[in-house]
Amino acid sequence: MVKSINILFVVLFMAFLLLYTSTAIAQETNQNQLQEKEEIKPNIKIIRLQEIETIITEKRQGITIINLWATWCPPCVEELPFFGNIYKNYPKDLVHLYLINIEGKENGKKVVEPFLKKKPLPCPVYLLEDGTPEMIEKTLKTQISGALPVTLIYNSKGKLVKKFEEAITENTLNEILKNYGIEPIKKSE
Amino acid sequence: MNIQIASKSQVKKDTMFLALSIILLSIASISCSSNALNIGEVMPDFKLKDYDGKEHSLSQYKGKIVVIEFCSQECPYSRGADPDLINLHAKYSPKGVVFLGIDSNFETTPEEIKKYALEVKKPYPILKDVENKYADAVKAKVTPEIFIIDKDGKIAYHGAFDDRKRPDGKPTEKYTENAIEALIEGKAVPKPETKAWGCGIRREIQ
Numbered sequence: 001m002v003k004s005i006n007i008l009f010v011v012l013f014m015a016f017l018l019l020y021t022s023t024a025i026a027q028e029t030n031q032n033q034l035q036e037k038e039e040i041k042p043n044i045k046i047i048r049l050q051e052i053e054t055i056i057t058e059k060r061q062g063i064t065i066i067n068l069w070a071t072w073c074p075p076c077v078e079e080l081p082f083f084g085n086i087y088k089n090y091p092k093d094l095v096h097l098y099l100i101n102i103e104g105k106e107n108g109k110k111v112v113e114p115f116l117k118k119k120p121l122p123c124p125v126y127l128l129e130d131g132t133p134e135m136i137e138k139t140l141k142t143q144i145s146g147a148l149p150v151t152l153i154y155n156s157k158g159k160l161v162k163k164f165e166e167a168i169t170e171n172t173l174n175e176i177l178k179n180y181g182i183e184p185i186k187k188s189e
Numbered sequence: 190m191n192i193q194i195a196s197k198s199q200v201k202k203d204t205m206f207l208a209l210s211i212i213l214l215s216i217a218s219i220s221c222s223s224n225a226l227n228i229g230e231v232m233p234d235f236k237l238k239d240y241d242g243k244e245h246s247l248s249q250y251k252g253k254i255v256v257i258e259f260c261s262q263e264c265p266y267s268r269g270a271d272p273d274l275i276n277l278h279a280k281y282s283p284k285g286v287v288f289l290g291i292d293s294n295f296e297t298t299p300e301e302i303k304k305y306a307l308e309v310k311k312p313y314p315i316l317k318d319v320e321n322k323y324a325d326a327v328k329a330k331v332t333p334e335i336f337i338i339d340k341d342g343k344i345a346y347h348g349a350f351d352d353r354k355r356p357d358g359k360p361t362e363k364y365t366e367n368a369i370e371a372l373i374e375g376k377a378v379p380k381p382e383t384k385a386w387g388c389g390i391r392r393e394i395q
Binding site for chain 1: 265269334354355384386387
């Protein structure tokens with residue numbers, strides 16, 4: 001009798017343990033999924049030409065990177081994750097990153113948001129609200145051919161120091177930052 | 190006293206020389222800083238073969254309005270303009286307007302150009318600009334990039350096909366069509382120069 005009670009107790013305990021563990025795993029999975037969902041929610045902001053002018057002319061610590069891109073441009077799409085890594089790996093007060101999509105505000109919900117859900121980025125993406133390529137060129141104060149992608153790098157004094165009218169590699173970006181004495185954030189082990 | 194007069198005339202001469210130099214230098218810098226060919230300039234001639242090996246030159250179309258499209262069968266933005274270019278061709282070729290495509294991407298072969306052209310039924314010749322020499326001569330940078338040449342062989346329009354921001358986008362201003370219309374009617378082109386978004390023309394790496 002005592003023996004069978006003992007067996008019952010062990011079985012019950014095991015069942016409880018199993019239930020507890022599976023619930024905990026399920027909770028953790030849900031949490032992870034939730035976190036993933038939060039991570040892939042695209043952070044899209046609207047930007048006007050006037051704001052770009054302010055961004056590139058104001059003096060601030062570190063460097064400012066402006067990248068013009070479009071979802072239809074294969075080399076642009078290819079290099080976006082590099083910028084995402086730069087955003088994650090470097091101090092945000094020293095690397096001011098603006099990924100500016102030129103497809104227009106009207107294509108934000110229809111095109112850019114679904115694109116970013118498929119190819120998430122850790123950084124905000126800016127939708128240019130106004131402006132023809134001519135007006136953009138005038139605002140950026142440098143000649144551009146119109147070929148995308150365009151990457152412009154401004155120093156702390158607001159002076160254009162690098163211009164790329166072609167795809168850029170992560171190594172090139174890292175090198176440029178290194179040359180300006182900007183080091184990646186040290187990750188705690 | 191005499192010395193003073195001499196120095197005054199010297200100063201005058203120097204000032205004139207300086208002013209002249211400044212004027213000449215600024216003229217030179219204006220012509221150097223301008224990358225693209227100017228509107229009204231004679232479009233350089235070419236001799237290029239289409240994907241079937243037939244040679245075309247710009248001079249053979251003298252006296253006609255010629256629409257030149259720097260195109261790329263790989264560039265989504267260039268491909269996006271194709272249905273509208275095909276429509277423009279249908280509308281204006283009966284009125285004597287000539288349409289020519291030029292592919293200057295250095296690694297694209299005439300076979301690839303032909304395959305794509307037949308696939309999308311592009312009805313006009315597409316010429317292969319070997320080693321992108323003609324693109325260099327006219328400083329074409331992107332695809333699609335349009336040059337419209339008037340009956341005198343001069344550049345009447347240069348720039349974007351229209352103002353769409355996406356390959357399948359709806360334009361609000363049809364730069365190319367507006368320019369063709371104006372030229373047919375003998376009027377001034379409303380916007381003779383615009384800037385085009387697009388894919389960079391891939392040049393041969395030297």
